[in-house]
Amino acid sequence: MEKVVGEGKGFERIRRVTGYLAGDVSRFNNGKRAEERDRVKHSGFKEICKEAQKEAK
Numbered sequence: 001m002e003k004v005v006g007e008g009k010g011f012e013r014i015r016r017v018t019g020y021l022a023g024d025v026s027r028f029n030n031g032k033r034a035e036e037r038d039r040v041k042h043s044g045f046k047e048i049c050k051e052a053q054k055e056a057k
Contacts, residue, residue: 012023
């Protein structure tokens with residue numbers, strides 16, 4: 001049985017807020033937390049394609 005690359009490894013989300021990379025927002029002050037909360041969340045490619053198909057009809 002072959003081992004899959006990355007199998008058994010933990011994954012931590014990395015966020016970029018005002019030029020800083022951070023995996024955990026617990027140490028952010030209120031201003032940085034608000035900035036992270038208010039950021040525009042970008043859709044994935046599949047969602048964009050679905051929206052474009054709906055508009056084309």
